[in-house]
Amino acid sequence: KAGVTQTPRYLIKTRGQQVTLSCSPISGHRSVSWYQQTPGQGLQFLFEYFSETQRNKGNFPGRFSGRQFSNSRSEMNVSTLELGDSALYLCASSLVPGGAEAFFGQGTRLTVV
Amino acid sequence: GENVEQHPSTLSVQEGDSAVIKCTYSDSASNYFPWYKQELGKRPQLIIDIRSNVGEKKDQRIAVTLNKTAKHFSLHITETQPEDSAVYFCAASTSGGGADGLTFGKGTHLIIQP
Numbered sequence: 001k002a003g004v005t006q007t008p009r010y011l012i013k014t015r016g017q018q019v020t021l022s023c024s025p026i027s028g029h030r031s032v033s034w035y036q037q038t039p040g041q042g043l044q045f046l047f048e049y050f051s052e053t054q055r056n057k058g059n060f061p062g063r064f065s066g067r068q069f070s071n072s073r074s075e076m077n078v079s080t081l082e083l084g085d086s087a088l089y090l091c092a093s094s095l096v097p098g099g100a101e102a103f104f105g106q107g108t109r110l111t112v113v
Numbered sequence: 114g115e116n117v118e119q120h121p122s123t124l125s126v127q128e129g130d131s132a133v134i135k136c137t138y139s140d141s142a143s144n145y146f147p148w149y150k151q152e153l154g155k156r157p158q159l160i161i162d163i164r165s166n167v168g169e170k171k172d173q174r175i176a177v178t179l180n181k182t183a184k185h186f187s188l189h190i191t192e193t194q195p196e197d198s199a200v201y202f203c204a205a206s207t208s209g210g211g212a213d214g215l216t217f218g219k220g221t222h223l224i225i226q227p
Contacts, residue, residue: 042217043215044164099164099215100145104156
């Protein structure tokens with residue numbers, strides 16, 4: 001069965017622009033979580049969606065948003081990009097909310113210049 | 114919210130020896146504790162997990178122990194091999210509840226010396 005798929009794999013954007021990242025979870029998984037990974041801060045929770053509803057959100061500004069579609073695919077959007085948003089963005093899918101047995105995608109490497 | 118501390122940040126062991134990585138958590142409501150392995154340029158991979166109703170779990174050369182009273186859990190790797198070299202992350206969450214997703218430790222860079 002196919003794993004978690006994230007697109008695109010790499011992105012270069014300019015400060016002030018916005019970006020949309022996509023995540024397709026493992027078939028049957030209804031929970032999708034997003035994480036930001038940087039060398040300094042490690043892996044930080046952004047938000048989690050389950051059955052098209054945002055269950056919770058980490059400590060990130062409102063420029064970071066997301067949504068989930070009826071087929072469980074999820075997108076995250078970052079508006080007004082800042083240099084500090086450069087990071088690896090990972091999504092993880094699981095059967096139940098809360099992160100249990102979560103499987104990660106390969107991530108989207110975002111570089112803001 | 115939850116806070117997870119992980120030690121050491123770097124661990125170098127001789128091939129064939131054992132490695133132990135330790136984590137502590139702050140939220141007594143946390144009940145799910147996974148460990149992820151991330152090789153350079155790759156995604157984090159779930160290698161083992163433990164729930165709060167269990168004190169120890171083993172899977173071949175890997176084991177995890179949990180002490181709920183002390184709020185700490187550890188990863189043990191025996192008979193280390195070169196392919197064990199990677200960054201290991203511990204995490205904690207309140208699975209199924211009003212969770213903040215997985216809260217991760219900062220990671221341990223495990224180096225296996227030949």
